Amino acid sequence: MKDLHTRHRAVLPDWLALYYGEPIELTHGEGRHVWDAQGRRYLDFFGGILTTMTAHALPEVTKAVAEQAGRIIHSSTLYLNRPMVELAERVAALSGIPDARVFFTTSGTEANDAALLLATAHRGSNQILAMRNSYHGRSFSAVGITGNRSWSPTSLSPLQTLYVHGGVRTRGPYAALSDAEFTEACVADLKDMLGQTRGVAALIAEPIQGVGGFTSPPDGLYAAFREVLKEHGALWIADEVQTGWGRTGDHFWGWQAHAQSGPPDLLTFAKGIGNGMSIGGVVGRAEVMNCLDANSISTFGGSPVTMAAGLANLTHLLEHDLQGNARRVGGLLIERLRAICAQLSAVREVRGRGLMIGIELVRPGTDEAHPEAAAAVLEAAREGGLLIGKGGGHSTSVLRIAPPLTLTVAEAEEGAAILERALNEL
Incomplete structure (x- = not known):
């Protein structure tokens, strides 16, 4: 060793x-x-x-991987891919987002990177709101919106990032407040910040912060944020890389603890869906997902083998509750x-x-x-x-x-x- x-x-x-x-x-x-x-x-x-x-x-996943690998391992997104379409159909239906479109990547970092590209292109703005203590990946754009110093090695970024209170309930200036007062104070902070900005593209937030130590706000905080964001035309990106697929027990997605305002505009996912295979992705409203006006593909995202693993894993998850x-x-x-x-x-x-x-x-x-x-x-x-x-x-x-x-x-x-x-x- x-x-x-x-x-x-x-x-x-x-x-x-x-x-x-x-x-x-x-x-x-x-x-x-x-x-x-x-x-x-x-x-x-x-x-x-x-x-x-x-x-x-898991036998179902290893069997699906072996069988698909025996047929074809790779083709890229330039060709029709049945396992990718089938998994996209299931993810779109489970997301709760109306008229959803799905783009598969190879990791959560890449998924968040794609969501940032879509949000900024759709809004024509590079201003992003992120939560203090957050983590969204290790790419150049993702570390630029990560609010946790331990995981953000540079302040250089293509984005202008502003950090919002609310991701950590029991520390910080609002910790002593009741849940209702905490939410009210964080919403007031968000309104004040938006009043001093011009055309924010989106807020990206983990419903439960993962690397940040499994911290979370009171239920309903992001719903209250969403109402404020709507007034400014800004999008809500839910980073479900760690909270998705039923891990929280109470909900299938973490955003559902804040469901009063409906689903997010964009939802990113990864990690558990592949049960170890490299799958990430972003699912969102067609209006936002279709906004790019240049060609784009994914060489490895949506690989037939990883999609077969994701389908088998998701089926097992749902059938066994x-x-x-x-x-x-x-x-x-x-x-x-x-x-x-x-x-x-x-x-x-x-x-x-x-x-x-x-x-x-x-x-x-x-x-x-x-x-x-x-x-x-x-x-x-x-x-x-x-x-x-x-x-x-x-x-x-x-x-x-x-x-x-x-x-x-x-x-x-x-x-x-x-x-x-x-x-x-x-």
């Missing part, structure tokens, strides 16, 4: 992060478990950053974790929805983020046989828990017990 780590460092850039003091190589997986090169088994509570949505080595499982098992898991953390002075908050849960760590007796503690718990959990993630705003001090949506009650309890031991080591 040390030899592979040395080779990794010799040919890959320094900024390509690896978890753990002694990084591990994952060689295979099954269900909710993975194995490393030493043969050690782990319960996977992170799913390749919320990407293994249903299960590792994995959204319902996320609600039931996730509800039990978050309550179990809250009970574990209730007496721990290093835990500031346990938050989340469904199987998207964050544990924020602080220095005891303060509100100061404690990234060293998060790193220590990450290591202790791995030693105990559990893989989790981490994230957060000003520093990576939030433990991120997002298992595959097929998680069982017994596995949730097993993971919680390992986390309890890891947290108690603090």
